[in-house]
Amino acid sequence: MFKAIATAAFASALLLGASTANAMIINGNFEDTATLDPTGLVNGNKLSNLATTGSSWDVFTQINGWTTASGAGIEVQTNRTLRSVDAHSGQHYIELDSHPRPNSNSSMEQEVALDAGKYELSFWFSPRNDDASSNGIEYSISDDLVSGFITGPSVSPLTSVGAWTLVKALFVVETAGNYTLAFAATGKQNTLGGFIDTVNITAVPIPAAGLLLPAGVALLGFASRRRKRA
Template sequence: MNKIATFGLAAALLIGQAAHAATNFVTNGSFEAGHTVVGANWHVFNTVGAWETIDGAGIEIQGSGVVTTAQDGNFYVELDSDTTNGGLPGESTNTTMGQWLTLGQGSYQLSFWYRPRTSVLGDNGILASINGFDVSANTAASKGTAWEQYLLDFTIGTGGDYLLSFEALGNANEYGGFIDNVIVSAIPEPETWLLVMLGFGLAGTTFRRRNRMAVKLA
């Protein structure tokens, strides 16, 4: 393999890896689609694209300006929903929503943005779960009510369909945790990086060999 071909292979591996890492396995993770809310309004839905209501009144979509500005795009979710305006009467306002992700064996990272609606401890709890891994988001007196990123690393032992869920916890009072910009991405496997480094190693070897040949010919 010549120098250019070897370098090309290494570069392709790097680019391929970067593209792989950037894949978001979550559909509609920013809640910009799958609903009919326009502008600074809100409504509660049973489904929002791939997101389904698993328990409770429904998925409350709010547009920027109802309470706060979306962390990404124009819309976000509040899971302590309302039983009117599309919400199911008689159900708890504390809602659980989820969507099924098709994931192969490997390591992944869940990233989402959370903002408590109130600064009252117990109002705004959210529990995010997938395949037995979970992370909870809540209000702390010192934190205020700014958007904050939460991360959860998890592994999948056997490829298949896995439920990613978000559950509202604490006081069921229509005031809860806001969620936006949900991303699940693959964490690169060490052996993939080894392959990339081997590619660069080969490129270096080929380059040195050609340089030696050039010296001999001269």
């Protein structure tokens, strides 16, 4: 269950109007295990089995829509992996401080076709542990369209273990083309990094009043989803 807290992101959404449905990101919530079902590099598990049998997590060179750009690979975890948190949506979420050590920090990317216009990048973030220096995630879209960084806990915005924080960033595309969306772990290389889920890019209509926010302005909202145990 989510408990929403009003933020500037909500106010900005009212000013900008409703965004169009996401049609740009492939497998943004990491739930597609049918189109591509690779075998994990660490535990030898099929991606489609992680949520139900065997090891609850594994590391992959590629999952549908996403490819390892650097490091050990894309670590997919499930609601079976930790007691502290469930996926923001569905069963799967991503950690990029991936096994094995010592060079565990990884990055992943996806090519996105964008027409000229104004867009919003959004994703949900949760720190894995209480060490903010361990949980850093950088995000970017090529040609310097947008870039940013988030970590936690107890760093502005006040992220916390076991809760998902919504991260938003506005950007403008002047020339239609293919652009690279990338996420990278930047904290300690200790296999304990921040989590990512529910990635979207949506077109943002320009309101009749002509109000525009600068490209790349991060708008942050918060929600909580903690696992309830018997």
